Amino acid sequence: xxxxxxxxxxxxxxxxxxxxxxxxxxxxxxxxxxxxxxxxxxxxxxxxxxxxxxxxxxxxxxxxxxxxxxxxxxxxxxxxxxxxxxxxxxx
Amino acid sequence: xxxxxxxxxxxxxxxxxxxxxxxxxxxxxxxxxxxxxxxxxxxxxxxxxxxxxxxxxxxxxxxxxxxxxxxxxxxxxxxxxxxxxxxxxxxxxxxxxxxxxxxxxxxxxxxxxxxxxxxxxxxxxxxxxxxxxxxxxxxxxxxxxxxxxxxxxxxxxxxxxxxxxxxxxxxxxxxxxxxxxxxxxxxxxxxxxxxxxxxxxxxxxxxxxxxxxxxxxxxxxxxxxxxxxxxxxxxxxxxxxxxxxxxxxxxxxxxxxxxxxxxxxxxxxxxxxxxxxxxxxxxxxxxxxxxxxxxxxxxxxxxxxxxxxxxxxxxxxxxxxxxxxxxxxxxxxxxxxxxxxxxxxxxxxxxxxxxxxxxxxxxxxxxxxxxxxxxxxxxxxxxxxxxxxxxxxxxxxxxxxxxxxxxxxxxxxxxxxxxxxxxxxxxxxxxxxxxxxxxxxxxxxxxxxxxxxxxxxxxxxxxxxxxxxxxxxxxxxxxxxxxxxxxxxxxxxxxxxxxxxxxxxxxxxxxxxxxxxxxxxxxxxxxxxxxxxxxxxxxxxxxxxxxxxxxxxxxxx
Numbered sequence: 001x002x003x004x005x006x007x008x009x010x011x012x013x014x015x016x017x018x019x020x021x022x023x024x025x026x027x028x029x030x031x032x033x034x035x036x037x038x039x040x041x042x043x044x045x046x047x048x049x050x051x052x053x054x055x056x057x058x059x060x061x062x063x064x065x066x067x068x069x070x071x072x073x074x075x076x077x078x079x080x081x082x083x084x085x086x087x088x089x090x091x
Numbered sequence: 092x093x094x095x096x097x098x099x100x101x102x103x104x105x106x107x108x109x110x111x112x113x114x115x116x117x118x119x120x121x122x123x124x125x126x127x128x129x130x131x132x133x134x135x136x137x138x139x140x141x142x143x144x145x146x147x148x149x150x151x152x153x154x155x156x157x158x159x160x161x162x163x164x165x166x167x168x169x170x171x172x173x174x175x176x177x178x179x180x181x182x183x184x185x186x187x188x189x190x191x192x193x194x195x196x197x198x199x200x201x202x203x204x205x206x207x208x209x210x211x212x213x214x215x216x217x218x219x220x221x222x223x224x225x226x227x228x229x230x231x232x233x234x235x236x237x238x239x240x241x242x243x244x245x246x247x248x249x250x251x252x253x254x255x256x257x258x259x260x261x262x263x264x265x266x267x268x269x270x271x272x273x274x275x276x277x278x279x280x281x282x283x284x285x286x287x288x289x290x291x292x293x294x295x296x297x298x299x300x301x302x303x304x305x306x307x308x309x310x311x312x313x314x315x316x317x318x319x320x321x322x323x324x325x326x327x328x329x330x331x332x333x334x335x336x337x338x339x340x341x342x343x344x345x346x347x348x349x350x351x352x353x354x355x356x357x358x359x360x361x362x363x364x365x366x367x368x369x370x371x372x373x374x375x376x377x378x379x380x381x382x383x384x385x386x387x388x389x390x391x392x393x394x395x396x397x398x399x400x401x402x403x404x405x406x407x408x409x410x411x412x413x414x415x416x417x418x419x420x421x422x423x424x425x426x427x428x429x430x431x432x433x434x435x436x437x438x439x440x441x442x443x444x445x446x447x448x449x450x451x452x453x454x455x456x457x458x459x460x461x462x463x464x465x466x467x468x469x470x471x472x473x474x475x476x477x478x479x480x481x482x483x484x485x486x487x488x489x490x491x492x493x494x495x496x497x498x499x500x501x502x503x504x505x506x507x508x509x510x511x512x513x514x515x516x517x518x519x520x521x522x523x524x525x526x527x528x529x530x531x532x533x534x535x536x537x538x539x540x541x542x543x544x545x546x547x548x549x550x551x552x553x554x555x556x557x558x559x560x561x562x563x564x565x566x567x568x569x570x571x572x573x574x575x576x577x578x579x580x581x582x583x584x585x586x587x588x589x590x591x592x593x594x595x596x597x598x599x600x601x602x603x604x605x606x607x608x609x610x611x612x613x614x615x616x617x618x619x620x621x622x623x624x625x626x627x628x629x630x631x632x633x634x635x636x637x638x639x640x641x642x643x644x645x646x647x648x
Binding site: 015016017019020023024046047049050051052053055056058 | 162165166169170173174175176201204205208211212215219
């Protein structure tokens with residue numbers, strides 16, 4: 001299991017347009033990725049390709065989230081998603 | 092040619108193909124089970140296909156939408172095939188539930204979660220319900236609910252429209268609105284006036300028309316004609332090419348004799364206010380403050396409210412802005428203020444009355460208004476909605492003054508308030524008549540009910556008599572009108588003739604109302620008002636006055 005942390009850069013937090021961009025990218029990846037708030041148990045992690053899960057997560061600007069994935073291409077997948085989270089899509 | 096008679100709410104003569112708004116998708120029966128001939132796997136596959144279809148449809152619509160709608164449609168498209176939503180639904184299908192009911196219940200669960208998160212997330216529950224209805228429609232093979240998507244501009248035909256439909260109504264695509272239900276003060280009418288679309292409501296029988304039929308709509312006369320002949324085509328052509336009609340307002344409402352009748356705007360936030368100021372409005376006659384509160388599960392903070400009000404005040408620096416305190420209840424429920432289980436919400440705890448059950452919210456709002464007013468050069472006046480007795484008016488006035496707001500007023504929406512205007516206005520500085528609710532309460536007819544549209548007409552002589560009673564009781568204190576009635580140019584003349592001092596309306600109506608007011612002297616307006624008051628019915632009052640105002644027909648109003 002690979003794991004990366006990322007700090008939410010978008011000022012509106014992880015919903016609306018930034019969430020849509022993130023979900024679309026997650027859905028196209030070859031591996032399943034989960035997302036959770038830092039400090040929360042891995043078994044409570046949510047499906048990163050679900051916009052409704054992300055809305056329920058409620059990650060705000062500056063919050064740190066943990067992304068997890070397994071299998072071939074996990075590193076590249078996580079790198080792609082970290083990049084998206086650490087970009088301010090409202091700028 | 093077949094003609095349908097309705098009630099005209101916004102002038103304009105247009106011809107175009109009709110598109111029917113599909114009816115709302117009814118909920119699948121609770122506990123509906125899978126068909127004995129269908130396996131859970133087949134049902135789950137059908138659900139996935141339906142979800143993908145809806146997603147593709149919404150994505151397609153997002154491509155052609157403007158920036159604001161685009162982001163919403165893109166996010167909604169993602170929701171349609173959301174893995175969490177589908178997983179929850181498939182779990183129910185595996186337990187034997189039908190695909191329709193499974194997605195219905197799964198979406199309900201998601202909506203509840205979003206509602207509990209509050210704020211922005213709670214507002215998204217509407218999108219989840221929209222997606223759910225679309226998926227169920229796709230599973231059943233019926234047209235998707237909501238405003239149809241057509242490549243060519245069309246005349247939208249519906250049973251009635253809801254406030255939420257405005258979000259997807261593209262004024263560039265819709266030529267006119269026609270509804271079988273609704274009254275002149277229904278949401279459809281309000282939407283039509285705000286967008287400046289010709290509209291006819293309460294046109295019984297129109298739902299028998301089929302998609303694509305050519306339709307002529309006269310939004311002033313309230314006529315809808317299928318398969319129009321050359322004469323009607325000519326009329327529509329002249330309306331389209333006539334540029335002599337009033338298109339703009341110069342910011343100075345007056346009568347033919349030069350006496351002033353300030354024309355103000357009804358606004359619901361800063362964006363509206365900026366547009367109204369650009370349209371020449373001489374001030375704001377009704378600032379609805381619900382925009383600050385709706386979709387919230389808790390009261391907004393002092394700073395947030397003050398900033399929101401300040402935005403509107405700044406758009407009208409140096410001018411009058413009448414702000415109405417929170418008007419929750421009835422058709423505008425607020426979870427933290429109103430009780431949704433009341434058997435009779437229109438007669439329930441709404442408007443000023445919420446101060447009885449949730450004391451403090453009103454006073455904190457007044458403090459935020461005072462803070463915003465202090466920082467601005469606008470002439471800020473405050474009024475309370477749904478005042479019934481002089482004692483309430485007095486109580487509200489002292490609450491305003493204690494918080495530094497020195498021009499308190501009341502809305503007159505209840506017959507009791509109009510009848511006791513003399514004592515009601517004793518302790519306040521002005522009154523503003525809300526004709527929509529005043530008509531509903533005078534005629535005991537729900538604003539939203541199509542079959543009662545004829546009763547629910549501000550031309551009803553009983554309503555006009557109450558307007559006069561308010562002006563007379565006010566003994567010289569300003570009495571304005573801020574209901575939809577003020578936006579009807581012929582009725583505006585009558586209101587002025589009854590002694591109303593200012594009119595507040597949707598900014599779109601300013602040019603037409605101004606043009607018609609300028610064609611009459613005050614004396615003439617009084618004569619026309621007397622005609623209306625003496626008429627035995629709303630229809631006769633309207634036609635008697637319109638006959639005396641030939642300018643209306645010339646302008647196609």
